[in-house]
Amino acid sequence: MKLQRDFYETSSVTNIAKALLGKTLCTSLGGEFTSGMITEVEAYAGQNDKACHAHGGKRTARTEVMYQAGGHAYVYLCYGIHHMFNVVCNKEGNADAVLVRAIMPLEGKELMEKRRVQSVFDHRLTTGPGKVGKALGIITQDHNGADLLGDRIWIEEGQPLSEKEICATKRIGIDYAEEDALKPWRFYIKNSKWVSK
DNA sequence: AATTAGATGTTCT
């Protein structure tokens, strides 16, 4: 069952981030299908969050997608190499987003391996934002702004998780964000191998 | 085992 628009619009980013854990992220690109369970995410709270590209209500051509209604994909090219996949949250005009940092491959494992050009199949395949994008085939900005209710990229209902299985810590790689860098907005599934170390 | 360099696009100084 594909998640509907109100899932992305009716809750706060941090709640959506937690709710996304255990769900199934699917892509069907160029006739090739892959899916994986979301095991690690980070919440970015738009205007109020210094770590977010759109903090303070800033708008650029790149961040424009984040201001759309929840349920769209924000694909961001980082360091000129890595494509990160984000889920846009909240209503149109807000710039909240959830970064998917790690998944556990379910279907299309061979395809992911091929895309990553990595011979061994272990947890390093899809643990890390740049790797997730590559494994899922999101390697261009073509998918920036894609509707998650469409048929290229979407999220389905997955494993129900209890609060006990969810762990919250501070986010990674955003030291420049001062006090916001300490916010416990990174969530992952406890006891899962499929999270970045 | 731990640190470093290098790749490289978008945005801001």
Next chain:
DNA sequence: GAACATCTAATTA
């Protein structure tokens, strides 16, 4: 030009 929501491979000790 510098910094950045990173990853890999090579080098160091």
